[in-house]
Amino acid sequence: MTNTTAAPVRGLRHSPDFHDLGRLISLMTGAEKHAPAAHSTMDALWVLYDRVLRVTPATADDPGRDRFLLSKGHGPMAYYAVLAAHGFFGEDVLRGFGTYGSPLGHHPDRLLVPGAEIGSGSLGHGLPLAVGTVLGLRAQGLTDPRVWVLVGDAELDEGSNHEAIAHAGPAGLEQLHTLVIDNASATHGWPGGIASRFEAAGWSAVTVDGRDHEALHTAFTAPHPGRPRAVVARVEPKG
Amino acid sequence: MDTMRDRFIATTSQLLGEEPRLAVVLADISADGFAPARRAHPDRVINVGIREQLLIGAGAGMALTGMRPIVHTFASFLVERPFEQVKLDFGHQGVGGILVSAGGSYDWPAGGFTHMAPGDVALLDTLDGWTVHVPGHPDEAEALLREAVDGDDRVYVRLSLQANREARPVGGGTGFSVVREGRGGSVVAVGPMLDNVLAATEGLDVSVLYATTVRPFDAAGLRRAVGAGPGADVVLVEPYLAGTSTARANEALVELPHRVLGLGVGRAELRRYGRMDEHLAAHGLDPQGLRERITGFLRA
Numbered sequence: 001m002t003n004t005t006a007a008p009v010r011g012l013r014h015s016p017d018f019h020d021l022g023r024l025i026s027l028m029t030g031a032e033k034h035a036p037a038a039h040s041t042m043d044a045l046w047v048l049y050d051r052v053l054r055v056t057p058a059t060a061d062d063p064g065r066d067r068f069l070l071s072k073g074h075g076p077m078a079y080y081a082v083l084a085a086h087g088f089f090g091e092d093v094l095r096g097f098g099t100y101g102s103p104l105g106h107h108p109d110r111l112l113v114p115g116a117e118i119g120s121g122s123l124g125h126g127l128p129l130a131v132g133t134v135l136g137l138r139a140q141g142l143t144d145p146r147v148w149v150l151v152g153d154a155e156l157d158e159g160s161n162h163e164a165i166a167h168a169g170p171a172g173l174e175q176l177h178t179l180v181i182d183n184a185s186a187t188h189g190w191p192g193g194i195a196s197r198f199e200a201a202g203w204s205a206v207t208v209d210g211r212d213h214e215a216l217h218t219a220f221t222a223p224h225p226g227r228p229r230a231v232v233a234r235v236e237p238k239g
Numbered sequence: 240m241d242t243m244r245d246r247f248i249a250t251t252s253q254l255l256g257e258e259p260r261l262a263v264v265l266a267d268i269s270a271d272g273f274a275p276a277r278r279a280h281p282d283r284v285i286n287v288g289i290r291e292q293l294l295i296g297a298g299a300g301m302a303l304t305g306m307r308p309i310v311h312t313f314a315s316f317l318v319e320r321p322f323e324q325v326k327l328d329f330g331h332q333g334v335g336g337i338l339v340s341a342g343g344s345y346d347w348p349a350g351g352f353t354h355m356a357p358g359d360v361a362l363l364d365t366l367d368g369w370t371v372h373v374p375g376h377p378d379e380a381e382a383l384l385r386e387a388v389d390g391d392d393r394v395y396v397r398l399s400l401q402a403n404r405e406a407r408p409v410g411g412g413t414g415f416s417v418v419r420e421g422r423g424g425s426v427v428a429v430g431p432m433l434d435n436v437l438a439a440t441e442g443l444d445v446s447v448l449y450a451t452t453v454r455p456f457d458a459a460g461l462r463r464a465v466g467a468g469p470g471a472d473v474v475l476v477e478p479y480l481a482g483t484s485t486a487r488a489n490e491a492l493v494e495l496p497h498r499v500l501g502l503g504v505g506r507a508e509l510r511r512y513g514r515m516d517e518h519l520a521a522h523g524l525d526p527q528g529l530r531e532r533i534t535g536f537l538r539a
Contacts, residue, residue: 063305111333117303119331122323128293129328132264132300132308139262139282139306160324163290167297 016085018046024081028097028104039078040183040210040235041150047216048148048179049082057087060115066145067133069118071126072152072181073107080104080113088115124158127151127178131164134175146175153182153194162197168228169202176228177220178203181210184237198230210235243398244269244341246377250384251309252276255283260307261388266294268312268341295321299328302336307388314340314356314397322362330366335391339384343399344479344504345518348511357504360453361483363395370394371454373430373478378406379451386410401431401478401515407449414457417464419447424472424537425464429453429484432476432524439529445537453477453484458491471497474533476524480504500536502529 021042048068055065070079077097084091089103096102103112107121118129130149137145151161168176180194190197195205204224208215210233219231241249248269255261255276262283263273270277270286277284283306287293291312298310310317317340318325329336344357363369370392374380380398387394407416415427418437421444428436429450440447446464450457465471471492475484481503488499504522511521519525523532 109331119327122327124292125296125324125327128296128324129300129303129332131293132297133303134300135282135285135297136262136301136304136306139301140259140304142304160292160296163287163293164296167287167290167293 016050016087018050020085021046021078021081024084024091024094025077027091027094028077028080039075040152040181040238041072041075042078042082043211043213043235044150044179044181044216044231044233045078045082047213047220049086051217052220053148054145055115057115060088063140064142064145067117067130067147069120069126069130069133069147069149070108070116071118071120071130071149072123072155073120074123074152076104076106076108079108083113083115086115089113123152123155124160127161127164130176130178131168131173134168134173137175138173143175146177148177148179150179150181152185153180153190154185154187156180156190156194156197157186157188165198165201165203169198172202172226173228174224174226178228178230179220180230180232182207182232182234194232195230198228203228203230205230205232207232207234209233240402241377242400243374243377243380243402244400245272246381247311247339247341247384247396247398248272248276250381252279254385254388255280258307258388260305262298262301262306262308264294264298264301264308264310266291266312266316268316291316291321292324295324296328298336299324299332299334302329302334303332307391308336309339309388310336311339311341313342313354314359315342315354318359318362318395319356325363326366329393330368335393337384337387337394337396339396339398341398343397343401345515346400348513348515348518351512352508352510357480359397360395360477360479364454364483368393369454370452372396372452374398374409374451375403375430375433375449376406377402379409379430382410383451397430397479399431399478401519403431403434407433407451409451414452415448415450415460415464417446418449419445421445421447424474425461426474426476426533427461427484427488429475429477432478435519435524435526435529436476438526439533443534443537445533456484456487456491458487461488461491462495465492465495465497471495472537473497474500474502474536476529477501477503478524480506481522498536500532502532 198205298308482501485501
């Protein structure tokens with residue numbers, strides 16, 4: 001992550017708090033109140049950064065860090081709020097969201113956002129990049145870091161995802177984890193369920209309540225020896 | 240003589256033993272050739288199957304972790320089919336890598352238009368930061384590949400079955416080389432077009448330049464060449480889409496009155512099979528066709 005324009009915060013004043021995320025998002029939207037539930041990715045992102053991912057602002061360039069790739073780059077406010085809450089950049093940066101001089105766009109750019117592993121926005125790029133990231137780590141003997149990629153259920157329409165899913169299973173990419181945020185927004189749906197697509201390709205897969213932090217944590221941390229893991233997090237259908 | 244693709248496989252297989260950062264990503268094409276290397280380096284020779292979007296994305300993902308990926312298949316499936324992956328997964332993510340294509344404009348004419356990629360260099364030309372090598376001989380392909388492996392940037396190496404009889408010194412940032420000096424205009428031959436250009440200009444009072452690295456375009460070298468003669472008349476002979484480098488030549492000569500003729504593969508689909516020499520003739524890229532158009536333009 002070079003060429004960043006926002007510096008990490010040195011020493012958070014207080015520990016990250018889920019209930020602070022609404023306020024952080026308000027800094028971006030200008031609205032007075034923002035319920036976390038308004039953002040489909042919020043709870044899963046929170047549990048990942050709070051309890052699962054082994055990465056901090058201090059280790060953001062460490063080859064041995066866990067990686068989180070936001071593939072569904074659309075609607076990144078929850079992501080920015082979580083990164084700010086964890087000190088990857090100061091919350092003042094949030095106020096400029098989407099402006100010409102801000103590092104925070106409506107789709108994230110890894111060269112501008114501290115802590116962002118990829119730039120995204122065009123759908124269907126994150127999962128292939130995550131496959132390559134696992135392959136690159138493995139080629140260097142780095143079998144401990146885990147790689148997470150977040151996609152949306154509608155994003156799964158893009159065929160590139162299915163190239164990656166079909167390869168990662170037989171290749172046994174145990175370090176790879178896909179989090180599918182399912183707000184039932186895919187135009188033609190997924191008859192038979194999203195998890196079954198992953199399972200058919202040899203992944204370990206589970207479907208959980210995307211608002212239940214304990215259920216998410218259990219799903220995120222369950223062992224899956226020799227296989228990549230998919231967690232489908234169901235949230236309220238997109239209105 | 241081995242082909243450029245043979246040499247690419249042999250050289251890369253050797254370099255895998257010397258460069259721990261080097262990786263190869265394939266989509267079934269050339270998988271047999273790389274089978275011994277894959278056995279020796281199973282974590283660094285990856286075959287994703289017939290999945291070209293994943294091919295590019297996986298190569299770029301490896302680059303994100305600090306590896307130096309070589310990504311290879313036919314030009315049509317490497318550059319054209321997954322073009323947005325090339326644009327975003329390498330360019331927008333800000334990582335480097337080496338794309339090595341085979342098949343060129345019509346290496347397999349009997350295979351038809353689905354396996355022809357005359358537009359690959361023009362397409363890459365819409366992107367920033369790609370070095371484009373078009374070797375004209377297996378020795379040149381090896382030298383340019385070795386140079387690319389040593390770097391960190393984004394490089395496209397366009398391999399073809401079409402080749403010149405003799406190799407020339409290439410690479411090292413030396414730019415276009417002067418093969419023949421004359422006063423009646425300058426002809427730039429790109430990669431495998433050199434032998435036909437030399438045959439076509441036999442006995443003509445023209446300069447012949449040889450180019451294997453076309454991006455960045457050697458503007459200073461072209462200016463030097465035209466500066467030696469009375470007029471700035473330039474003919475570009477490229478083995479891909481005609482006119483691909485015409486704008487670059489115009490930019491190089493912007494301070495001079497000049498004329499540029501861009502020769503190469505025509506845009507119209509021939510819908511013909513057959514052999515490479517028949518396609519070269521059909522596009523006017525055989526010695527006779529080139530001589531007619533070069534003398535007509537230069538009035539040499």
